Amino acid sequence: MGPGSREENASKNESPAAGITEDGFLGGQLRLRQPRSGHRAGHDAILLAAATPARSGDRVVDLGSGVGAAGLAVARRVRGIDLVLVEIDPALAELARNNAGTNAIMAEVIVLDVEAGAAAFDNAGLGPDSADVVLMNPPFNDPSRHRASPDGVRERAHVATATTLAGWVHAARRILKSNGQLALIWRADGIAEVLAALDRGFGSVEILPVHGDVTSPAIRILVRATKGGRAPTRLHAALLLNEESGVPKKWVQEILAGKGELPLARR
Template sequence: MESLTRDHFFNGKIVLNQPASGYRFSIDAVILSHLACPAPGETVLDLGTGCGVIPVMLAFRHPEIRVIGVEIQPSLSRLARRNVADNCLSDRVQIVDKDIGKLLLADIGGPVDWVVTNPPYRKRGSGRINTDSQRAVARHEIKTDLDTVLRTARRMLRKSGRFSIIYPSVRSIDLLTAMRSTGIEPKYLTMIHAKPAFPARLVLVTGIKGGRPGLDVGPPLCLYHEDGTYTRALESMFSGLTD
């Protein structure tokens, strides 16, 4: 049986089971689940949900939404369902076992209002592939790639639906170009820095299906002060507070 850890977040209000070794979610998922702000009554789709951290955090923060997580790795989808159940969210969060590229509208009950994703960052063949299969699939474009994620998002979104992705800043041009060519127009961009004096490591982009051209660049998001302590923004993310 796989060894798990049981970690508490949001001041102990939610619990997340994760593999003790293997894929463990990163702060990227926490940031994305905080910066995506669906309206009451909306449905959110998380592509590549892993152990279900984004659906659980989104559903906790927004009690009037429905969330669907899609995961190709059976060991992680089982864990995602456990996390959903342990947090008493089974009435609003659904986990679907499916290859993202083969996902159908029938699998999720029709078009959604918002798609979020924290996809594999590294191109296949770039860098060393982790020997742990869960980590390898989560970090490298082995089972899916950016183009597949974007095409699937467009198919799953309703007209004028929103799409949010967190991605390495070094691949920003690849991301923005691919979004526009897929029919998801980039509308809002936030650069994410570890510390104020450090170059951005990540970028979060929100686009609209069929949106008009025009990109707003928001203020940078810094996660740590120079002394290594959390910024107020990061503290609010771990507390579970909404803006």
């Protein structure tokens, strides 16, 4: 098991004609319809949700939400948030809208390019200082080491450009209120890129490295930062997904089943 895993639950119904599957997340607490091929929600989204420091009453914006996995998982854990799902692809946005309804979760779904300008965000109701929390799982694969996919949607969802991270962090900074919280997930070998992107406008950075097991280098980093924060950067003890034997850690299984949260989620 690792963050790249694409299925959260053995319970899955396929709709071959429509190319859609229905998958169980959070131990069956969340049912999501998503494309059978291409970009699919997996463990990254659920770990990001478990690291998001949301509270009841917060306006929480999920940038690049796909079918809504991370944002809806946050809403399932923290009742009473005002959830906004932002997705560039209209088909995925429609699935996100349907998934919110199926799971009886109130969410506004906006079709918007995260790297669009301030005017586009204003027109969508996401003006400056309008969000308490932003979470995001930007495309983070290095194009020089990633084989291009013939599926344009999948390619856009996975591969970063030179401006991807900086553009997404800039969008988050613009819409967050002062002292607002940003949660993101990125590949571990890109930690320098993350720190550089956060250097303008963010502080109080906390980093949680994610390892497949105790013998392997980190494969992901979960990051929390505060707009205008001034506290020193803090590195948390590593999250180990598996025992040395390959058996998933019990605590990780509980997180993926929606029975807890990660340290970054605590405010």
